[in-house]
Amino acid sequence: MSQVPSPGARRIPDATIRRLPAYLRALERSSLSRMTSGELGQLTGFSSEQVRKDLAYFGAFGTRGVGYEVPALAREIRRILGLDREVLAVLVGAGHLGTALLRYSQFSSQDVQVAAAFDVDPRVVGTTIGRVVVEPLEHLEERVQELGARIGIVAVPAGAANAVGERLTRAGVRAILNFAPVTICQACPEVVVHNIDLALELQALAYFVTVTPDKSLAVERDL
C-alpha cells in the first residue's frame, strides 16, 4: 500500500470519498430507475455541481438531461468503495460511545461489519453489546490477525488513543476511525486516520449562529 500516486492516477479528494456513501444510500433507498445529479443532490443535501464533480472522478456515468442509471451507479459506487466484498472492523473502547456504536445497527452492517470489541474494564469484558461479546484488550492483536480486520474504531479516552492506534496498525489495520480528541498515528504512514471530534463539530457550529459584521453566512455547504 503506497502513499505515492500511481502514474496517471488523479488525486481523489478525501471529501469526495466521504460523500460517496451518502450517494450510495440515497440510490439504494430510491425506487427510481434513473436520477439526475440534481435529484441525487436534493436527497443528500449537496449541490448538483458537487454530485457531478464527485462522480466525474470515477468516469462519466450520467447522460446529460437523462441522468444516472440508479442500479448501475449504486453498483459502481459499491465497487469503488470496496463494499462489493465484506470488510471487517474492530472497535476498541466499549464505553458510552462504543456501546452506542455497537448498538446502532446501521453502523455495523453487512457492508462493514464490526466483528469484535475490546475494553480494559473487567466489568465490561464478557458482556454482549449489539452482536459482539466484549473481549479483553490483550486479545487485540491476535483477533485482528485472525479476523483479517482492516478497519479499527478508536473510542477510548484521549490518553490511551495513540497507543491503541499504533497497536491496531501493527496488527494489520489500515484505516482508523478515531473518536478521541487527539491526533493519533502520526508515526504510522501506512494507516489512514479519519477523526470524528464531536467537541470540534459543536464549536464549528458556533460560527453559524453568531453573526458578526465581517462575516457572511454564505458558506458553501460542501460536506
Added chain:
Amino acid sequence: MSQVPSPGARRIPDATIRRLPAYLRALERSSLSRMTSGELGQLTGFSSEQVRKDLAYFGAFGTRGVGYEVPALAREIRRILGLDREVLAVLVGAGHLGTALLRYSQFSSQDVQVAAAFDVDPRVVGTTIGRVVVEPLEHLEERVQELGARIGIVAVPAGAANAVGERLTRAGVRAILNFAPVTICQACPEVVVHNIDLALELQALAYFVTVTPDKSLAVERDL
C-alpha cells in the same frame, strides 16, 4: 440571517470552518509563542498549504518565515467562530449516543455549553446525565426560547429526526448537529445542518483498505 452573500464577502468553504476548531485547540494547547503553518499543520494533521489557505480567508495573520503569533491567532479564531461569547446548545435524544455526548466533558465546554437535554422515554426523563437533568420533550420549545439556545443536537432515531429538527428550528435554533442517518430540515433554509453519520464514515473507510487496480491511495487528506 441571510443565505445571500453580503457584497464583497468571500465564500468561506464549510470545510474551512470545520478545521478552525482544530487549529484553535492546537494553538491553545501549545506553549509556543509563535508557530509556522507547517507546525500548526503537523499538530492538526493538515498540510501547511491547507493551513495557510484556510487562515487567508480571514486576513493575513502570519509573517513569512516567522509564523503566526499563537495567542493572537487563537484569539482571532475564537472571535471568528463566535466563541468569544457563550453559545448554548440543547440535545434531543438521551439514548446511548446522547448519553455519551452529555458525559463527554469536552463536548459541553465553556465554549459551547449543552444546557438542556430532552427525551420521550419516561425512564430517562428526570435522570441526571453529565451536568443536565433530562426533561420531557414537550418542554423543548419553551426551554429553547428561555435559554436563547441557538444550537440543537439531534440524537434521536431516524424516524423522529426531521420532526425534531423542525421543532428546534421553529423554536429559534439556527444550527443543528444531526446524528440521525437521514437528511433533515430540507424545508428550513434558516438553519444550517451538519450531519455526522457514523455508518457512512465507516463505509468511507472501506475505500482505503480495499485496493483495486484502478484505485490510487493517494487521496488528499483534507479533512
